[in-house]
Amino acid sequence: xxxxxxxxxxxxxxxxxxxxxxxxxxxxxxxxxxxxxxxxxxxxxxxxxxxxxxxxxxxxxxxxxxxxxxxxxxxxxxxxxxxxxxxxxxxxxxxxxxxxxxxxxxxxxxxxxxxxxxxxxxxxxxxxxxxxxxxxxxxxxxxxxxxxxxxxxxxxxxxxxxxxxxxxx
Numbered sequence: 001x002x003x004x005x006x007x008x009x010x011x012x013x014x015x016x017x018x019x020x021x022x023x024x025x026x027x028x029x030x031x032x033x034x035x036x037x038x039x040x041x042x043x044x045x046x047x048x049x050x051x052x053x054x055x056x057x058x059x060x061x062x063x064x065x066x067x068x069x070x071x072x073x074x075x076x077x078x079x080x081x082x083x084x085x086x087x088x089x090x091x092x093x094x095x096x097x098x099x100x101x102x103x104x105x106x107x108x109x110x111x112x113x114x115x116x117x118x119x120x121x122x123x124x125x126x127x128x129x130x131x132x133x134x135x136x137x138x139x140x141x142x143x144x145x146x147x148x149x150x151x152x153x154x155x156x157x158x159x160x161x162x163x164x165x166x167x168x169x
Contacts, residue, residue, distance in 0.1 A: 019108055020100040022074040023150055024134035026083030027102040041149030042066045043073065043137040047118075051158040054126040062095070063116040064139055068146055070114055073137035075107045077121055079128055086131035092118035130156045 020027050047060040064070050073095075077086045085105045091097050094117030096110035107119050124131070133153045140146015 019098040020074060020103040020106060021136055022076045022103060022106060022134040023136045023152070024076045024078050024083070024103065024132075025081060027074075027076070027106075027134075038147055041137060041139055041147035043070055043135070043139065043149040043151075045133065045135060045151060045153060048121070048133050048153055049155050052123045052131070052155045053158050053160075054123055054128070057120055057122045059092070059118055059120055060133075061116060061118050062135065062137070068139040068141065070109060070117075071112050071138045071140055071146065072109050073107075073135055074103070075119075075133065075135045076103050076105060077131055077133050079124070080130050081132055086128060087124040088122045090120045090122070092120055095119040126157070128157060130154055 042065040043062060044065055045060060045062055047058055049058060052058070062070065062073060062075075075089070075095075077089060078084060079086045083102075089097055089105050089107050091107065091110065094110055094114045095107050097119075098106045098108055100106065109117060121133075131154070133151070133155070135149070135151040135153075137149045137151075138146060139148065
């Protein structure tokens with residue numbers, strides 16, 4: 001009886017649709033990368049810039065390069081390495097947004113087991129500085145099998161310097 005209760009409790013807390021576990025500061029943790037599977041996942045991100053233009057929108061792609069499909073992922077973008085949101089995330093193909101305690105502008109898969117997806121990020125206004133994209137992704141069929149990926153990708157703010165004035169005598 002105790003074993004069955006423990007198994008049921010573990011299954012409830014280890015759901016692949018759990019929200020808010022991107023690994024960003026102030027979130028519930030990094031469930032996709034600490035509770036499930038093994039390291040060496042093959043999930044990659046493209047479209048997140050090395051340097052962002054303030055108030056611009058970027059299309060970001062998450063993709064499983066090899067191995068199993070992505071069972072689920074959680075993501076958020078924060079100012080520097082802090083817990084403040086950086087810009088606004090919106091859903092796209094397969095991902096959808098979520099709003100939970102500690103991750104009020106997060107992104108996750110809208111349905112489990114997808115090989116890729118896209119979402120949009122509208123960068124913050126000028127003067128914010130560096131931002132970090134946090135992704136925790138799990139490729140597997142149950143709580144303990146499959147690979148996981150943890151990504152922290154930083155983008156600096158592209159500062160558009162004003163050209164010097166015209167030369168005068």
